[in-house]
Amino acid sequence: MARTLIVAEIQNGALREATLELVALARKLGGELVSLVIGSEVSGQAETLAKQGGGKVLLADSPKLANYNSDGWADAIQRAVSAEAPDLVLISNTPSGWDVAPKVAAALDAGIITDVFDIENEGDELAFTRRLFNGKFNGRFRITGSPRIATIQPGATAAYEGSDGGSVEPLEIDSAPPRSEFLEIRMAEAGGHDLSKAEIIVSGGRGLAKPENFDAVLKPLVDALGAQMGASRPVVDAGWLPHEYQVGSSGQLVQPKLYVAVGISGAIQHLVGMKSSNYILAINKDPDAPIFEIADLGVVQDLFEFVPKLAAKVKSAKGG
């Protein structure tokens, strides 16, 4: 790669880990690294990135960039692209990354691939790999033209740990205010079902098929194990269980001693929430379900036949 531009992200005043993951990926691909830091009064973070990531750091610093907005971010990224003519632009696949990256690609008439977890150098070409069908398959992609844009799945690469020393340069931006107005960031109501301290969690997914089955099929296993019940997002979206049962990137992050995933396919957004569990048991009728990649123990069975059997055996093992 001749030159890669990475777009940094600041969260709660500090550079996100995902930004240093972009640095690592850009370094792996080789060539020159240019970073872009966007925000208001963020020169400190830009200095930190220059020190840690090395290379040139462009700083787009303005009060209008105090909160994320797609107009301001897209303008800064497009200006950085025209100033530096990178061959590759890397942006983290976060709520702001997935909001702005496609807009930039359309404005530049450039090829883009989202939620990439690996990029490989193949001579002059780059091969991008990402998941498809919620993790059931992987796809390998190519982009023609320049720049090539990719959003990168947070956590897919180890963060860069070097300390190279670089320089910060200001980037001039458009002074026009964004068309959207930021009002506030607030937390969704938490609810009383706290899964963060549970020793055992039994979560049900769309495979349970009907709301009644959570009581009829899942609950006996939950009770037999003395566990807490969790769920995947579609279960909550359909109103079968309240939001506070949801495990995943937009639900709770859990790490019990035992996590039992029942009828859950294992989409990345669910895995993010439970993959640090000490031990994972997956029950799914599809032997290719991605949940089996991260589970310790797998049962390839129809849950409606297997779960009642398991609940009964657990109960008798407890002598109850």
Next chain:
Amino acid sequence: MKILVCVKQVPHKDARLEISSDETWIQDESIKFEINAYDTYALEEALRIKDAGEAEVVILSIGPDRAIQALRTALGMGADRAILVWDDALAGTDSLGIAKALAAVAKAEQPDLILTGLMADDTNYSLTPPMLAELTQLPHVTAVVKETQQNGDIVAERELEGGALEVVKLPRPCLLSIQTGMNDVRYASLKGIMQAKKKPLETKSLADLGLQASDVAPKVTLEKIFLPPRGKGAEIVEGSIDEIATQVVTKIKELGLL
């Protein structure tokens, strides 16, 4: 008010997916299709705005003939008319090509609001909504979980990570991409399905939109689709259901949890 809702027809969630023989997509000749789940929430939101006042809800989809089924379902749920765009040149295009075709229709329709799903359940790209906004010069916001109309503006809540919500105000016209769970999606009633047969459903080619095949030539190609490498993977317990359950119980005992 005119609301344009973009929908994609995708393989049914319960379809058995197999990789096609040329390994560049899935075998999709004999599987069932449905409206992308994310898009159903966008459609429902449009219908709620319509129910609450005056609005025309126009459905726009790009896809082969089979996508007519998805449009009929949307009309049956209460949308007013539908537009299907197809052309052989669109079969191999990328998200930007799709966005260009959508934008050509949006420019002709001049809606006050465009609603889409956050992503498609097959590709999971999440690309066309912000692209369409850019190509039509509209402000946008993605992953919206709540929306209220306020004197010609829209106040939208977008989902961030870890339970955080960002509240933003956008002027109309604008584009919102909708996250799942925003509302309770209605079913098409029998009466609705009967009425849908009489509602207008237009089909358009690229030429009808003033576009040529070269306008939608892809920059991105999916070279190969494959099953993820197994890696470490789970130890799969084999045997009869009874034997499997016994082994699982033994394992849970070993963990000291029984």
